[in-house]
Amino acid sequence: MEDLVNKVKSAYIHIPFCNTICSYCDFCKVYYKTNLIDSYLDNLSKEIDEYYKGEILDTIYIGGGTPSCLSIDKLNRLFNIIDKLKRSNNLEFTFECNPEDINEELLKLLKSWEINRLSIGVESFNKDILKILNRRYDIDISSKIDMCKKYFDNINIDLMYAIPSENLDILNNDIDAFIKLDVPHISTYSLIINKNTVMYNNHYKNIDDELDYEMYKLIIDKLSKYNYHHYEISNFSKIGYESKHNLTYWNNKYYYGFGVGASGYIDNIRYDNTRSITKYISGCYRLDSNKLSYNEEIENAFILGFRKIDGIDINDFKNRYGFNPKNIDIVKKLVKQNKLDVNEYNIKINNDYIYTSNDILCEFLAINYEIEKNENK
Ligand SMILES: C[S@@+](CC[C@H](N)C(=O)[O-])C[C@H]1O[C@@H](n2cnc3c(N)ncnc32)[C@H](O)[C@@H]1O
Ligand code: SF4
Known part of the structure; x- marks a missing residue:
């Protein structure tokens, strides 16, 4: 049983290249440089050869950066490399795209390499917001999505909100426009202004917490009216279109992370790859790795598991x-306070506390789970 639970079934592959750099972006990315791509792909191939143990995977996720900014030629090279990863029959195979890169040739190529899910960074329809984000605002998103639908039915679009100067009307229009695109999955992101980003350096400030909360509520209210099932704090889907890959993370399951800046979790070890492209292409892949204690493992199981609206599967x-987990003191206390809901199968955060779930999660960090295990077998 344990072996089956722990086997690696997912891989994330990071492609760090971007044609332009967004003002808020703290991801591991570099400007697209043709001469870097081949050595990057050579090393990606070597990293996979060095660490991949031949498991059959249920999910592969190619993210970035902007994987879609690679030329057709380089994408073929990338997919040839990834071809050595073994796949199950019901593989979820996701590819991240920026809208401006979408064209028939790209979509046909992705289809031919068995990609079956697209994740597209739409972010907003509002020109002023897109300008603040330093993203393209001249793209006809609706026709791009129509084009994608000719080849793929499983499509995610990203929505960003809580952007400085944004108000509820702007967000409301954005949500309407997103719903109109009629895709089965929407990921939402409240803006985080990280250090060392253009936004931070230009002294942009986050909107106030109350407005952020109103925006979050508006998103939930509107999307649920259109049958988007709120299955994770920030993720919404039509039934059956939940992201299997991201559920790997929230279920605290093992996964490979390949590529610069990627992270992985295997055999209780969490590892991070270097964020330096120079180091990566010189063959130094791993930055650090850390074997989790039993306590840390359980903390992660709670913190990640409670991100799901259905919470933690008790049997699992x-x-x-x-x-x-139902029997431990902290769970009993939070159930009594109505902050957690529990039934025969699941423990979950009460919907009224989802927005402030961080306070609840902190309570799971100060516990000795070895003792709990012995007392609650
Ligand atoms: C992994 S990123 C990169 C994907 C792709 N390059 C793009 O820009 O669409 C995926 C999503 O994370 C979100 N994101 C990135 N940085 C963020 C930030 N600082 N605050 C909130 N959301 C962010 C954006 O919605 C973005 O689409
Ligand atoms: S948000 Fe996406 S496209 Fe923009 S710089 Fe970051 S990784 Fe590149």
Whole structure:
């Protein structure tokens, strides 16, 4: 049982190249430079050869950066490299695209390499917002999505909100426009202004917390009216279109991370790859790795699991960690306070507390789970 639970079934592959750099972006990315691509792909191939143990994967996710900015030639090289990853029959194979890169030739190529899910960074329809984000505002998103639908039905679009100067009317129009695109998955992101970004350096400030909360509520209200099932704090889908790959993370399951800046989690070890492209292409892939203690593993299981609106599967948890999470003191206390809901199968954060779930999650960090395990077997 344990072996089945722990086997690696997912891989994330990072392509760091971008044609332009967005004002808020703290991801591991570099400007597209033709002469870097081949050595990057050579090293990606070497990294996979060095670490991949031949497991059959259920999900592969190619993210970035902007994977879609590679030429057709380089994409063929990339897919030839990734071809050595073994796949199950029901593989979810996602590819991230920026709208401006979408064209028939790209979509046909992705289809021919068995990509079956697209994730597209739409972000907003509002020109002023897109200008602040330093993203293209001259793209006809609706016709791009129509083109994608000719080849793929499983499509995610990203929506960013809580951008400085944004108000509820702007967001409301954005949500309407997103709903109109009629795709089965929407990921939402409240803007984080990280250090070392153009936004931070230009002294942009976050909108106030109250407005952020109103925006979050508006998103949930509107999307649920259109049958988007709110299945994770920030993710919404039509039934059956939940992201299997991201559920790997939230279910605290193992996954490979390949490429510069990628992270992975295998055999209780969390590792981060270097964020330096120079180091990566000189063959130094790993930055650090850290074997998690039993306590850290359980903390992650709670913190990640509670991101899902249905929360933690009790049986799954019991099989994996050796005790019933329902029986531990902190869970009992939070159930009494109505902050957690519990039934025979799941423990979840009460919907009224989802927005402030961080306070609840902190309570799971100060516990000795070895003791809990012994007392609650
Ligand atoms: C992994 S990123 C990169 C994907 C792709 N390059 C793009 O820009 O669409 C995926 C999403 O994270 C979100 N994101 C990135 N940086 C963010 C930030 N600082 N705050 C909030 N959301 C962010 C954006 O919505 C973006 O589409
Ligand atoms: S947000 Fe996406 S496209 Fe923009 S710089 Fe970051 S990775 Fe590149």
